[in-house]
Amino acid sequence: MLNSKYFKEVETTVSATGKSLKIKNVPNEQERNYIQYTASRMDHIRELLGVPLIVLSWFRCEELNKAVKGSKTSAHRFGLAVDVHSNQMTSKEIYEKALKLKQQGKIQFDQLIYYPKQNFVHFGFKLDQASERGMNWINN
Structure with missing residues (x-):
């Protein structure tokens, strides 16, 4: 069971591709632990951004990761990355605000990527901060 202030467990395995291809995107126990870790990091980021975040992709099992042509080393494979957007802030604003928060020393991440064409922001983490x-x- 996910312990998160802002995210629901169902959001951690959501995937339009997985749904259309009927891929069972189910994390194992270790991956669930990593998802919990990521949720705590994302709760902090969500708090500082001050707007609800809509999850597009979080955990991806190997089959789903291949289906979406994800990198073999993608942090999504382990539940350590989240792709989000918001209805209350543009993805560009999320990206820019996250960069500012990092510069202020309020958040950290392994990767922050803005995808303007797909309209989302990727947050990637490592277990060792x-x-x-x-x-x-x-x-682009």
Whole structure:
């Protein structure tokens, strides 16, 4: 059971592709632990952004990751990445505000990627926060 202030367990395995292809996107126990870790990180980010976030993709089982042509090393494979957008802030604003929060030392991440064409922001994490690279870019 997910313990999160802002996210529901069903959001952690949501996938339009998975649904259409009838892929069972079910995390194992270790992956559920990683999802919980990511939820705590995302709760903090959501709190600081001040707007609800809509999850497009979080955990992806191997079959689903292949179906969406995800990287073999994608943090989504382990539940350590989340793609989001909001109805109350543009994805570009989420990206820019997250960068500002990072510069202020209020949040950290391994990857922050803005996808303008698909209209979402990717947050990626590592279990060892000290090894997070703080990379950010816009993926046109």
